[in-house]
Amino acid sequence: MTRKAGRLAVLFGGVLALWLAVALVAWSGTRDARRAPLAVPADTVVLLTLDGVRMRELLLGADPGLSGAGGDPRGTLMPFLMGALVPEGVFLGDPARGSRFGLGHPVGVSMPNYQALFAGRVTACLRNECPPVRGGTLITSVVDRFGAGALGVFTSYGALCPALRVPPEAQPRCSAGLRRGYAGAPRQTAPEWGARDAAIIDAALQRLRAAPPRFLYIALEETDPAAHVGNYPAYLRLLREYDGYIRALATELARQAATGRRVTLLITADHARGSGDGWRQHRWNVPGTDDLWLAAAGHGIAPRGRLAEGPARSSRDVRATVEYLLGLGVRPALPEILNGA
Ligand SMILES: [Zn+2]
Incomplete structure (x- = not known):
């Protein structure tokens, strides 16, 4: 090798080393940024679940093929959620846009999916009658860091609190024995549908206004039994009522945000349900x-x-996302919905 070639080789080697160093620093910087906690955590995160609500009525409106659809206009039955909240935030799972948001637990039954939502993993639960979830969950993360007083859980699905191991002091409205066993469920008449969910949202709003917890979980659940008994008009009416509840929650959160509080609202379902005649059911094979x-x-x-x-x-990605928003975790499981993650 000539001296000139040697100098070129040294220069080339130096440039290569410099490039590698820059690339490594950039890569590790990116990785660190993705692994860092949210700079300013949320003061309150509200998670709302709507039991067994499928996206058909959210995106397209009532299904004219189902009896009881009536003369509902085309277009979403939840105009506040889809027309006001989503444009200011995000919506995952619109199949027409190639966005996919699937079940947390493949069995497609309620309790296994509530456990997967809170545990961030598939649990051993396969049916609605399940023992309390084992190991850490979103509930234990919040309670361990902030104390049980920083948690509020509101639902009329009484089995949910023991299955999620919600501490008693965090469940002022976790009523027992109000659902499940649809075959023997009381046949509610139309005017009665919605009363339990209305009471739950009232209690949750009172808590949010009076002493907002760090994490507020609200589970509305009457849509699922209404669907199981095939009452499509009641299902549609409940969706409209839920839209009003979401508006009330968002309005209160906006009022708090105007005072400087950092507040976040997430809304999802435990599972969706079948289409056409299968709309009453939900299961791994529906x-x-x-x-x-x-x-x-x-x-x-x-x-x-x-x-x-x-x-x-x-x-299953919701747990880590809420933990990230609350400053409890460094893994933003859904970076595409987050600011700067
Ligand atoms: Zn369910």
């Missing part, structure tokens, strides 16, 4: 059960509207 959705808005959430494409996600 097509459509896996077509879940998630809407979110507020502190930490990017205003990206209905997301297109992107990686397939599931409700």
Whole structure:
């Protein structure tokens, strides 16, 4: 090798080393940024689940093929959620846009999916009658860091609190024995549908106004039994009522945000349900059960509207996302819905 060639080789080697160093620093910087906690955590995260609500009525309105659809106009039955909240936040799971948000637990039954939502993993639960979830969950993360007083859980699905191991002091409205066993369930008449959910949302709003917890979980659940007994008009009416509840929650959160509080709202379902005549049911072998959705808005959430494409996600990603928003975790499981993650 000539001296000139040697100098060139040294120069080339130096340039290569410099490039590698820059690339490594950039790569590790990116990785560190993705692994860092949210700079300013949310003061309150509200998670709302709507039991067995499929996206058909959210995106397209009532299914004219189902008896009882009536003369409902085309278009969403939840105009506030889809027309006001989502444009300021995000919606995951619109199949027309190639966005996928699936079941947390493949069995497609309620309790296994509530456990997967809170545990962030598939649990051993396979039916609605399950022992309390084992290991860490979103509930234990919040309670361990902030104390049970920082947690509020409101639902009329009484089995949910023991199955999720909600501490008694955090469950002022966790009524027992109000659902399950549809075959023997009381046949509610139309005017009665919605009374339990209305009481739950009232209690949750009172708590949110009086002493907002760090993490507030609200589970509305009457849509599922209404569907199981095939009462489509009641199911549609409940969706309209839920839209009003979401408006009330968002209005209160906006009022708090105006005072400087950092607040986030996430909305999803435990499972979806079948289509056509299969709409009454949900299960691993009922097509459509896996077509879940998630809407979110507020502190930490990017205003990206209905997301297109992107990686397939599931409700198992919600736990890490809420923990990230609360400053409890460093893994933003759904970076596409987050600001700067
Ligand atoms: Zn369910």
